[in-house]
Amino acid sequence: MKKWAFVSDFDGTISKKDFYQLVMEKYFPEGQKLFKQWKDGFIKDIEFLAKVFSSINQDEEQIIEEILSIEIDEYVPTFIREVQRHGGNFYVLSAGTDYYIKHILRKHDVENVVIFSNEGEFREKNVFMNIDQNDWKYSERYGIDKSKVIQKLKGKYETVHFIGDSEPDSHPAAFADLTFAIGPLQRLLKEKGISFVPVQDFSEVASFLQKEGFLE
Template sequence: MTKWAFVSDFDGTISKRDFYWLVIDAYFPEGRDLYPKWKSGEWKDVDFLAKVFGSIHQSEEQIAKDILSIPIDEDVPEFVRSVQAAGGDFFILSAGTDYYIKPIVESRGLENVTVLSNKGVYREQNIHLDIDPEHWSYSERYGIDKAIVIQRLKEEYDVVYFAGDSEPDSHPAVFADRTYAKEALPAILDEKGVPYVHFERFNDIKADLIKEGRLPE
């Protein structure tokens, strides 16, 4: 029996909005000036997120409300359960932080979903990244090295699928057995010569996996 896993990015892939944009729009408008510096490579991802998440200045209760207001692809809960019912394991792989991902997963009633992300803690009215440079998946730029994670999962699973939407996802896409790409990711993968299947919603992925015979109709 084939042992398989589905791995998905979170911000912009499962969620319809990146958490950092919620924070920038609500509490840190100065972040809009930092965004181009981050995208140009002048700022590392972890430094940009640390600055944004460290500029919230709200109670933990308010942040919790903000987190649960993040919209996600409506197809995701059913898709996750379909993967699990068909014998697959579901992972969320994010260079954001588990601080906001885990509550969203739990709020949708999803179980046995493994979240692989940067650890986040609430302290002094902000979210702080707690990154261990000695961890096997450490990345100086992203906090977590998605490519290394996929390679490690490939040692455990016969087939690993991956879904993503942006530049950090181009690195693990190289190692996944099949990558599903949306938003900015397809153009990046075209440039790299990495094959992918384009999708807009998770029901598109489900249809592809049904066609393959991985999921039942």
């Protein structure tokens, strides 16, 4: 068994803005009505994202340019390399799509990171998600079941750390050995009675893991 893994949500955790927010601001302002329906629970997360991602109507070059404009926590590339240098494996676990995640990680020279996300592809001037309902990690609501991914990784590693910031992350947090919570996830985990370490960014996570002996 390998020693440990660090698993991170992407949008709002590694990145400072969700990709869907950028798309709505620039190309799909009429999506605000859809956003309210989603937040009120009338449509599933995956239905909301699929509609937003397929409402961009731009050439791929323009879409990639927008993706690369998304800011990330500046400490993340260093953090990932530190985890890897200390024998850990780093995973991205996202209910968005790997289409934009791959571009952003490549921009920041991040290597050897496995991405668990909904598969995405560019076609017809938009980003479409290929959802396989027979996949072991399929979720009807999110496209990807984050809890199943964490549970599977726990079968491979002695310790699995997780970090997230929002509602979809409250589910896998129940299965991780230790969860770091950013922003709204802190309140959600308190309400669920799930223990967590509150943080604002990855430099705070690094400090905690240094004290715990993972990044000595």
